[in-house]
Amino acid sequence: MEMPPEESSSFAERLTRNVSRFDVSGKTLLIPDMAPRGSRLLAASFRAFGVPAQVLPTYTHLHLGKEFTSGKECFPCQVTLGDILGFLQEEKKLLGRDFNVTDYVYFMPEADGPCRFGMYNKMQRLVLDRFPEFKDIPILYMSTADGYASTGVLPGEQAKLFRRLAYVATILADVLDRIVWRVRPYEREPGRTDAFMDKAQQDMIDLIERRGQARDFKALYALLGEIASQAKSIIDPNRPRKPRIGIVGEIYLRTHPDSNQHIIRELERFGAEVVDASLGEWVNFVSYEQYRNIRKQWRLAWKRMDAAGLVDASRQWVGSRLEMAWQGWRQNQVYQKAMEHLDIQGDHAIPTVEAQLDQDRLFSFDIGTEAVLSIGGALEYVHDHFDGVVNVFPFTCMPSTITSAILKPLLLRMNVPYLDAAYDGTIQPNREVALRTFMYQATQHKAAREVKKDADSRQ
């Protein structure tokens, strides 16, 4: 239905005014709970710069997310919508007349490209606008279009410094997760890893809040080293290594334990050691995509003999290369600090993933989306002798369906167990059977791999 001109302009104005990037100083920033450690360390990074950020309680009001969507939206959109509506309702109940929705800012980043993730914040704006008491909450976004630039989110230089801290905090969260996954399947005493790592996470949060603004990365690395060293002592060295399972898929679903019905713990229960793809992989991918776009601009300017375009693209090219080099250097430092004590799984470089996909003519980065990471990530797991791969995604997710179409026959040919795990909030009665069967295949794969390794070493 076409809107009258005055309504349509106020609607457009509402989207640009109330879904935008602006200075959040002094507001309570509400961050959706995605990867539990990643979200909490990001909130701590904001607090280090004086923004009272908090992670939203999650999965407690899914019914609201479902009630205000049609059923055609992606599942993460429903979950996060339920989270923000539930929080605001509860907060209003708690504070009564003191509740003022303009004291808060809701953080919902977006991605450009063919995916619906670019539409979550607009769609959620429309729903929030239906509640007179919530319609004035501003939505803050950061976008992949400019590599999640934080310019304007904090005053002056602070925005740039915050971005540096947020990147390191993201990698720290990845490594803390990898410590858990390396230790928990082999713990001497059940529950010891979780108890220890909850405390370790809180120590890291406290340190980020205290030393983050000064970007005292040395102090953060030192604490991480201590955590890794102490976590190692939880492992029972007499326990043999288990089949290793790599998880790929859609970033929200694979990192949000409630949405994926705690798939990592479930796989561990059935005898696996699990590694999930990292958050850093996505951030590095976004930077790499920016670099590829600048490269295209440069080539176009060269073809057109556009001198001004060439200068501009060259300037951006240098900035982009420096950014990627900085990220790689910091990521390496964080992983190395933990690896001095514990043999956690490392992370792959995005250009390597592209080179491998190109060389084997499996998929192209020109198509984009998370499919490139999932297909490339799965092949990296195979290369690192994992015994199975699970693709975790929201039901009907477009990039993950592409991933499945390519990985399923490919891994079958390579004789590597593979499982699609799609979620939409319902409990599937055959899920446990599927996981158990998959783990049986992974165990067989590990046994066959070890027999072959023995035979090879005797030759």
Ligand code: SF4
């Ligand atoms: S990646 Fe999947 S779940 Fe996420 S927006 Fe795209 S289609 Fe939806």
